[in-house]
Amino acid sequence: MSSDSAAVDPEIVVLDNGVPTAARVYDVMLNGKDNYAIDRQVAEGSLGIIPELKEIALHNRAVLHRVVRYLAAEQGITQFLDLGSGLPTVRNTHEVAQEANPDAKVVYVDIDPIVLAHGRALLQDNDNTRVVTADLRKPDEVLKHPDVQEMIDFSKPVCVMLVGILHHLADDEDPKGIVKALREAAVPGSYFFITNFTRLSDSEESEELERQLLEQLGTGRVRTPAELEEFFEGLEILSPGLVPLPLWRPEEILTDATTIGVRFMTGGVGKKN
Numbered sequence: 001m002s003s004d005s006a007a008v009d010p011e012i013v014v015l016d017n018g019v020p021t022a023a024r025v026y027d028v029m030l031n032g033k034d035n036y037a038i039d040r041q042v043a044e045g046s047l048g049i050i051p052e053l054k055e056i057a058l059h060n061r062a063v064l065h066r067v068v069r070y071l072a073a074e075q076g077i078t079q080f081l082d083l084g085s086g087l088p089t090v091r092n093t094h095e096v097a098q099e100a101n102p103d104a105k106v107v108y109v110d111i112d113p114i115v116l117a118h119g120r121a122l123l124q125d126n127d128n129t130r131v132v133t134a135d136l137r138k139p140d141e142v143l144k145h146p147d148v149q150e151m152i153d154f155s156k157p158v159c160v161m162l163v164g165i166l167h168h169l170a171d172d173e174d175p176k177g178i179v180k181a182l183r184e185a186a187v188p189g190s191y192f193f194i195t196n197f198t199r200l201s202d203s204e205e206s207e208e209l210e211r212q213l214l215e216q217l218g219t220g221r222v223r224t225p226a227e228l229e230e231f232f233e234g235l236e237i238l239s240p241g242l243v244p245l246p247l248w249r250p251e252e253i254l255t256d257a258t259t260i261g262v263r264f265m266t267g268g269v270g271k272k273n
């Protein structure tokens with residue numbers, strides 16, 4: 001693996017154990033080991049508000065596997081740009097994509113340099129995968145990053161992945177503008193795979209739940225189904241649409257689709273025609 005850092009040199013990163021990060025809090029949710037007490041504290045606080053968050057995180061990983069496999073194996077997509085990729089965990093994008101096509105190229109992008117530090121060990125023998133430390137709020141910088149430029153051929157279709165990341169961005173960080181910039185950089189035949197925390201109902205209880213959760217996480221915004229759909233502007237949304245994650249081309253029949261664990265995160269795949 002060759003790797004680089006747009007913002008931070010991972011060689012000189014001093015991890016501040018007093019500050020939780022989204023990557024490590026998510027690692028707690030996935031029962032990972034790459035986290036500190038402060039991350040576990042935030043995870044526990046969030047689980048106190050929505051106990052189903054672990055289940056939601058697992059559904060999110062499961063749909064990631066299904067989508068990547070579908071695009072690599074059935075739609076012939078050979079390039080994946082995984083933005084806000086998180087810490088390496090069990091079954092990562094490159095493993096699923098390269099199982100379908102060993103030549104598939106994957107670039108992971110995350111703002112947290114710890115992702116690069118861990119990815120380096122995991123990917124040292126994998127020439128088709130890179131990890132980049134960059135901020136997706138600056139999509140032009142991400143797209144121009146030397147590793148992205150070297151690995152992704154933007155004259156060919158690409159799958160842009162924004163999985164469990166846009167809800168970390170507030171409206172004034174312009175998530176719609178970020179998706180638009182990425183959409184414009186991708187050629188027809190490209191796919192956009194987006195999942196996001198989604199409002200459960202219009203009730204005051206629902207709003208209060210969101211407020212408490214975001215207070216714990218410290219950032220972001222839960223969006224309505226209509227707001228999620230706005231991210232897919234100009235794209236053809238593939239069947240079955242923007243749905244609770246376990247309902248996106250499931251491999252197992254779900255006995256109860258009404259629970260918070262199923263419904264709090266929705267998403268889907270859009271194709272640029």
Ligand code: SAM
Binds near residue numbers: 024134164
């Ligand atoms: N995409 C993975 C998944 O769905 O399994 C991981 C999602 S994790 C909840 C969100 C990740 O986004 C974290 O690793 C965090 O560091 C990263 N992140 C947050 N803000 C970011 C930004 N502005 N640019 C790049 N990555 C960001």
